[in-house]
Amino acid sequence: MALTDIPFQTMEGERRTLADFDGKALLIVNVASRCGLAPQYATLERLQQEYGDRGLQVLGFPSNQFLQELRSNEAIKEFCSTTYGITFPIFDRIRVNGRNEHPLYTELKKTPDASGKAGRVTWNFEKFLVAPDGTMRRFRPHTEPDDPSVIAAIEEALPG
Numbered sequence: 001m002a003l004t005d006i007p008f009q010t011m012e013g014e015r016r017t018l019a020d021f022d023g024k025a026l027l028i029v030n031v032a033s034r035c036g037l038a039p040q041y042a043t044l045e046r047l048q049q050e051y052g053d054r055g056l057q058v059l060g061f062p063s064n065q066f067l068q069e070l071r072s073n074e075a076i077k078e079f080c081s082t083t084y085g086i087t088f089p090i091f092d093r094i095r096v097n098g099r100n101e102h103p104l105y106t107e108l109k110k111t112p113d114a115s116g117k118a119g120r121v122t123w124n125f126e127k128f129l130v131a132p133d134g135t136m137r138r139f140r141p142h143t144e145p146d147d148p149s150v151i152a153a154i155e156e157a158l159p160g
Contacts, residue, residue: 003130006104008061009092011073016091018104023132024057025157027145028108030096031060032068032124033079040125041084043145047154048088055132055159058088061104063096066124096121111136114149131157 004019018026029044048058062069062076070076073092080086094102096109097120105121108128112118123141127150130136137153144150 001103003104003107003134006107008094008102008104011077011090011092013092018130021057021059023159024055025051025132025154025159026128026130027056027058027154028104028128028130029058029060029145030063030065030094030105030121030124030126031090032063032066033070033076033083034068035066035124037123037125037141038083040145041080041086045084045086045088047145051154051158056154056157060086060088060090061096061102062090062093063124064093065096065098065121068124069093096126108136108138111138113138113140129153129157132159 005017007015007017010016027047031041032038044058047056070079076090080090096102096105109121110118111128125141127139127145128136139150
């Protein structure tokens, strides 16, 4: 199954795929509300505001894989809205590693990072940039969303 055809759910239970965002550069991030890296939400929202009109779409996938996410979708939505003013989509909670990992992450994790290492998601806020042509880049959790390497990759991936 192609990456763009793998189904996932919205917080409201609607089925979606990456194909729903066809033609956009996608910044896919596993997020967690109680993580020390949660302030990256603000930077991700800034990127969405700055580059959204040019074809970037940030997509957040909450995961309690590292035991730092709130217990319900309602609590996650409220946190994202009231704390960071998030406007980009935050989807249903998923697992990013292990036997029950979501198939989307099974595929994303095949992408190596800048040092050439693929495999397990190491922590919350790992970022995968998927260009409209399907090429992918991976940025580890401590790489800030506005790091020059991420910005250069976004600029390169933007459509048209």
